[in-house]
Amino acid sequence: MTxxxxxxxxxxxxxxxxxxGHLSAxxxxxxxxxxxxxxxxxxxSTNVALQLAKSAGLPARAVAxxxxxLVSAAAGVAKAEAAGPGFLNITLESGAIGVLARDIVLAGDAYGRTDRLGxxxxxxxxxxxxxxxxxxxGGARWAVVGDVLARLLEAAGADVSREYYFNDAGVQIDRFVRxxxxxxxxxxxxxxGYSGAYIGEIAAAVLRRRPAVLDLPETECHAVFRAVGTELMFAEIKTSLAAFGTxxxxxxxEKDLHDRGDLDAALARLQSGGHVFEDQGAIWLRTTDFGDDKDRVLVKSDGSWTYFTADCAYYLNKRSRGFERVVIMLGADHAGYVGRMRAMAACFxxxxxxxxxxxxxxxxxxxxxxxxxxxxxxAGTVLTLDDLTExxxxxxxxYALARASVDAVIDLDIDLLARQSNDNPVYYVQYAHTRPCSVLRKAEEAGIGKGAPEDFDPALLTHGREVDLLGxxxxxxxxxxxxxALREPHRVAYYLEALAGTYHRFYDACRVLPLxxxxxxxxxxxxxWLTEASRLVLGNGLRLLGVSAPERM
Structure with a gap:
């Protein structure tokens, strides 16, 4: 019973x-x-009586x-008792919790998945x-957190599309090309401009692909370096992310938004909503109507678009593709974007x-x-994703990036993370996964099977360490x-570390295979059955983090 x-x-x-009529709440x-x-x-234990007390007009203890x-009478429950100021403590019948081992094994990779966000x-x-x-x-952190969050949202039943916004229109690209x-x-x-060995490497690659590019007129030469250089750089970014499991x-x-006229369409949509005004030759969006600290320019006085207009067009494009919810992950340097983006959505x-x-x-x-x-x-003064993985x-x-709350600045200790010891959290969890794998492997070698599901007796799993592990x-x-739901992937990592410790204590206290x-x-x-269930949950959790679940270490 879960x-x-x-x-x-x-x-x-x-x-x-x-x-x-005994309760109205x-x-x-x-x-x-x-x-x-x-x-x-x-x-x-549950605090539901404390939640019900106010609407019931009764002390929480009386509700409990x-x-x-009523809870005691349910199948699988041995007793339920009111405790303290209004808690309800529940004790299960022998075997009621043990049956979970079989349920997990039969569910396999699906265990842990729900349809809460279906x-x-x-x-x-x-x-x-x-x-x-x-x-x-910093991008490496989002590469992990975003990827893990997508896996978690899918495990909760959501239909998730992972998207990378390729900013190939703007002054930063001009600086890159120069x-x-x-x-x-x-x-x-x-x-x-940009410095670092990668600039020379990309430039040399452009010359290998287009040997005569420097002989072209300046405008054409720039166009080649823009097209080929950004293509090569982005291909490298994709390769690095893929090698990182993202x-x-x-x-x-972004250039597609400009080429298709999406910015004009977004502006027209905002104008039709009555939220656009002109001032000093520029076109503005009145985002202060929806809580922003100031209104935002959409078209500058010289007729050029602002970055914010592209953000508006991109948001509208996502919504037009049928996405009910648009989730954007940004670094701390973009915290000021929240107010204007929320106001923009309201303007639409x-x-x-x-x-x-x-x-x-x-x-x-x-x-x-x-x-x-x-x-x-x-890359000069910038630490890269490749530096980290190397x-x-x-x-x-x-694992290290996933186990830290995104709200906190983190210091990754290279020496600790490269160490194969229980001081290293990922090693600790992965080693816990290898232990049930080893037990199951030895059982197979000895010709010992766990038997058919109908022959499994959950009432035999009553040792304190077994009950702890099942819980x-x-x-x-x-x-x-x-x-x-809370967008907190680190909860999975902390759970796995707690589960690993619980499994190690079970392993030490409860002999699985006979002498x-x-x-x-x-x-x-x-x-x-309990050992196999432990292996599955540890493996399922590691895969949610995009971390391997080795059978041997």
Whole structure:
């Protein structure tokens, strides 16, 4: 029996009490069922009586006492008791929790998945680094967090499209092109240009592809370096992201918005809504009507578009593709965009709370020997995604970036992440996965099977460490759902570390395979089901983080 099963039992109890006239209250949308800190408080506990007390007009303890016998009467529940100021402590019948081991094994890779966000079509844009250089370490954080969040949202039932916004129209591309051209000509880096070994490498690649490009007229020469240089740079970005385990469904070019007239269409749509005005020769959007700190320019007095207009057109394009919710992940330096983007959505007639979501993430620093690592051999002063993976590997880098809340600046210790010891969180969890794999492998070699599902006896899994492990395994679907709903992938990593510790304690306390002079029995087979369930949940969790689940280390 899982926490979700118990939540349904409690909900049924509440409705029964209301039908009988013993309770009149507003049923909460979500009933929280958790493992209590102290085993003496039962297998599970809920604070639902505290939630109901105000609308019921009763003390929470009295509400809990009304619900206790109704929950106790449910199949699989041994007893439910009112406790403290209004908690309901629930103890399951022997075997009621043990059956979860079989359920997990039969569910396999699907265990942990729900349909809580079923029907939601969502566009998730992340990374979106300009194609003017390699993905830096801040982009690496979004490459992981965005990818993991997409996996979590899909596990919660949402239809997710991963999108990368390819900014190939603007002054930064002009600076990039001038930098490439200077490198190709052997000239100094322009004052506002880009430096780093990659500029010379891309410039040399352009010359190999178009040997006579420097003989072309200046305009044509610039056009070649723009087209070929950005193509080569972006191909490298895609390669780096793919090697990091991050893939996108759509790569969207900003230039297409301009070429198709999408900015004109967005402006017309905003004008039709009555939110546009002219002042001092420029065209403005009155975003202050919807909480922005100032109005925003759409068309400058010289007739050129602003970046914000492209943002408006891009948002409208996403909504026109049928996405109910547009989620955009930005770095801390873009925190000021939130107000204007929410106001823009409102100007289009959308509800910013429903249709738009902007996530802001903090910075990442690399540390070695206690000192920040500041230089990249290839990109000059910028640390790149490739630098990170070269230093610690993909698994360690992804796990470290996923396990930190995006709200916090993090320092990644290269020495720790490269270490194969329990001090390294990813190693600790991966090693926990190899342990059940080893047990199952040895069982197969010895010809010991876990038997058919109908022969599994859940009542044999009553050891304290077995019950602890089953309780942790039962929490996995809730953890996944909460991580998706709250946009907090780090919850999965913390859960896996707690599960790893719980499994290690079970492994140390409960022998699974018999000694040489012993024959396997029903308890052996029951523990093999529990071992297989542990392997599956650890593996499912690691895959949600995009981290490998090795069978041997």
């Amino acid at each position: 926490p979700e099963d118990l939540a349904a039992v409690i909900s049924d109890g509440i409705h029964t009490a209301m039908r009988s 507003e049923v909460p949308e979500q009933i929280r069922v958790e493992r209590p800190r102290h085993r003496g408080h039962g297998d599970y 006492e009304v619900l206790a016998p 029907g939601l079509r969502l566009n998730l844009e992340f990374v979106s680094a300009n194609p003017t250089g390699p993905v830096h370490i 930098s490439l051209l200077a490198a190709a000509q052997g000239s100094p880096v322009p004052e506002d 893939h996108f469904d759509t790569y969207f070019n 007639g959308d509800d910013p709370d429903r249709h738009l979501e902007i996530l802001i993430g903090q910075l990442v620093n690399l540390v070695k020997d206690g000192t920040p690592v500041r230089m990249s051999k290839r 230093a610690v590997g993909v698994d360690a880098a992804r 942790m395994l039962a929490e996995f679907p809730q953890v996944v759902a909460a991580a998706a 040489a002079d012993e024959a396997p029995d029903d308890r052996t087979r029951a523990r093999l």
